[in-house]
Amino acid sequence: MSAPMPFDPINPCLILIVRRDNLVRDTLTQLQGKNPNDFKKPLKVIFQGEEAVDEGGVRKEFFMLLLREVMDPIYGMFKTYSSNLQWFNSSTFEDSSMFHMIGTLCGLAIYNFTIIDLHFPLALFKKLLKKPVMLDDLMELMPDVGRNLQSILEYEGEGFEDLFCLNFEIMQEQFGETKPVELCPGGKNKEVHNGNKLEYVNLYVDFLLNKSVQEQFTAFSEGFHAVCGGVVLDLFHPQELQAMVVGNEDYDFQELEKNTTYKGEYFRQHQTINFFWEVFHEMSLVDKKKFLLFLTGSDRIPVFGMKYLKMTIQPTGGGEDFLPVAHTCFNVLDLPKYTTRENLKQKLLLAIQQTQGFGLV
Incomplete structure (x- = not known):
């Protein structure tokens, strides 16, 4: 997003060494110790005790594993x-550092051309670009x-007050207790x-999308902008920024x-491959998107297109009674x-x- 940083010959990559059984805490600790310039470097991840080259x-x-855990x-x-x-969630017990981490991860995903399966509305990306959110959002x-x-x-019509019986307050749940908030x-x-109903609706939207989650969003935004902040970000429309994070739906299955x-x-x-493509191209768009989720962990595609x-397809040793299996991390079927x-x-x-959620193998 911002201007590229000079190449660092001593530490050319941002390296995170994490344990699978302590993924969130290890990631949080290591990201907190990094210089903002480190976020502009290619990300390399090492799972402690494993030899896989990233x-x-x-x-x-x-x-996929980290975001699945923190979104739980x-x-x-x-x-x-x-x-x-x-x-x-305005009632969360987690402190702002966790939201800062997730914002940082979204920025790192953009920098490293990695599509992540997050289900945020367009309102989030409008807010990141300092655009107003409205009733449509x-x-x-x-x-x-x-x-x-x-x-x-x-x-x-007549009798508005008797029909709706509203005051300028909203009922909000905080830590299991519902209270009125002006x-x-x-x-x-x-x-x-x-x-004054338009004023009421505007204040209602502002409360739900802005004021009630200000602390959580501010931390998220600071983490995101630590990676992607800069003048180039201002050139994006919210839909474009959303596509950078979670991909787009410009499908071209050919x-x-x-x-x-x-x-x-x-x-x-090969006969089986011919069968596969015949079946695949006849599938509905809904099923094709399910296949993408099955194969890649997301039903969207990279921002620059299909x-x-x-994808790699390989045979298995099992017989015809076995189901296809996806190695989601490598797009292997x-x-x-x-x-x-x-x-x-x-x-x-x-x-x-x-397939539900992540189809990791």
């Missing part, structure tokens, strides 16, 4: 809404709340009516086929040597339907 796959596994409800850092999108995250507020704005000074005694390599007995005209997504198109289709669809 050619990209180890780094991808690191992001056990940490209580984020809430998931009916939209299946996540937002900061709240509606994306919390559809029911957004629609209710929209209905308030659209109501033009949206403005004296809000509990300020009635909402047709003349490009994926062209980029696929084969190992062992497999080659492009040509940057590489273990495909049994199915001898009929029908069996391949059945087994492939079954494999991708069973």
Whole structure:
């Protein structure tokens, strides 16, 4: 995002050495000890006690495992809404350093061309770019709340006050207890009516997306900007920044086929491979996206397009009763040597339907 840093011949990479059973704490401790200039270097990850050389796959596994852990409800850092999108939890017990770490990781993912499977609304990326958030943004995250507020704005009939019975306050859950919070000074005694309903809706949106999570978002933003801050960032639209972090949906599955390599007995005209591509191209977009999630850990593709997504298909020793298996960190598909198109289709669809979240092997 910002201007590239001069090459450091002594320490050319940002190296993180982490333990699988202490991933969050090790990452947090090491990131806190780094100079901001270190974040501009290529990231190399070493899992303690393992010999794998990080050619990209180890780094991808690191992001996937770490983010899966910190987004787990056990940490209580984020809430998931009916939209299946996540937002900061204002009632979290975690301190700001954890949110700073996640922001830093999002920045590092951009710098290292790694797509990460985070389910944040566009509002997050608007806020990172210091753009205002509005009712449409709240509606994306919390559809029911957004629609209710929209209905308030659209109501033009008589008896507004008796119908809605609203004051300028909101009920907020804090640590298991629900309490009223005033949206403005004296809000509990300020009635909402047709003349001030827009003010009410704006304050409501501002509270949910800004004020109530200010501490958590500020830490996240500081971590992100420590990596990606600079004048170049200002040139991005929120949708472009979102695509840099979580990929885009500009699918070209013919490009994926062209980029696929084969190992062992497999080659492009092998009977099983022919069956595979026939079945794949006939699948619905929904199932193709499930396959991407199964293969890569995300149903989105790199920001620069499908040509940057590489897949390897290799045979397995198992028989035709076995399901395909994805080595998610390396985009490798273990495909049994199915001898009929029908069996391949059945087994492939079954494999991708069973995938939930990360399909690590």
